[in-house]
Amino acid sequence: METKLHSFLNSDLLNKYLVGETSMEESKEVEHYIYQYPEVASAYEKLQDNLQVIAKAGAMDAPNHILSNILESLDEINETKVIQLVQKNKTPWYSIAASAAAILFAVTTFMLYQKNQQLNSENTIVDAEILDLRSDIDKNNSKLDELSKELLKLNNPDAKKYVINGNERAKNLKTVAYINSVDKTSMIDVIALPQLPKDQHYQIWAELQDRMVNLGILDEADRKLKQIPYMEDALALSIKIGKNGDDTDNNSTEVAEISLKEE
Known part of the structure; x- marks a missing residue:
């Protein structure tokens, strides 16, 4: 009342x-x-x-x-x-x-003037919130699309999963590689990497019949599914410790390896 x-x-x-x-x-x-x-x-x-x-x-x-x-x-x-x-x-x-x-x-x-001013102010705030919401929705949709594509690649029956564990030099190291020889794609998921001195980093290598090919650097701070170059006829994948600025295999130390040959 x-x-x-x-x-x-x-x-x-x-x-x-x-x-x-x-x-x-x-x-x-x-x-x-x-x-x-x-x-x-x-x-x-x-x-x-x-x-x-x-x-x-x-x-x-x-x-x-x-x-x-x-x-x-x-x-x-x-x-x-x-x-x-x-x-x-x-x-x-x-x-x-x-x-x-x-x-x-x-x-x-x-x-009426006061109400009009109030409505204009509220409309401005609502418009800004709608724009922010649309932006957030677009970003989330983009992330969901990327995640969906990654899941499709992982769940693809042609993709083979390889768990790479560290040796005595890096016991806590663990990564998972996914290689699809049909659509020619390779991905690696960094799960755990032991900490290294500031002047060193982890490198992933592909072993071919006649040479070793550097596929890039692995970083503990970048723990997500990562695309790496696909190497046709690769015999094995290995993870090595190299010095910053040196991408050669001369002074690197191997800490993990897995064979890609079908038994």
Whole structure:
């Protein structure tokens, strides 16, 4: 009930009722609230007082000589005795209505302006949030697409899985290689790599019939499925420790190896 009363007081029905612009149903509703709720009756009395003050402030008294002229004219025409009328400073009803209408228009215009400003501000915030949300959705969709493609590659029946464990030099090392000889792709998943000095790094190599080929660097900080070059007719994969800036096989130390030959 308090919410309904609050909504009624925030409406313009009292103002419209005061200046006679309400319909019959609206008038009944206003009168019900006035008689039922002291808060509404008090608000209505305040509106009446304010209207009287504004109307009186804008009202103008007729010059005194006009009334005298009218009385003299009536004496000449009717030759009857005219009773002197007492002039009262009474505000015409149409002046009150006009003032009330002006106040109502000003208040309504100001309220609409405030609501419009508020809606514009809220729309700006909502638009920004929608743009951020769309951006996040696009990024998540892109990540999901990449993950879906990776899963398809891993689940492909043509892809072979090779678990590469470290030897005595790197017991905690573990990686998994996925090689698909049909679509010519190779991927490696870094699971664990023992920490190395700052001047060293892990390298993955492919052993061919007549040479070794460096396939890239493995980094513990990049623990995700990583694409590596596919080498046709590779006999084995090995992981070695090399020095930074040196991509040759001359001074590297092998810490893991797995054969790719079919038994």
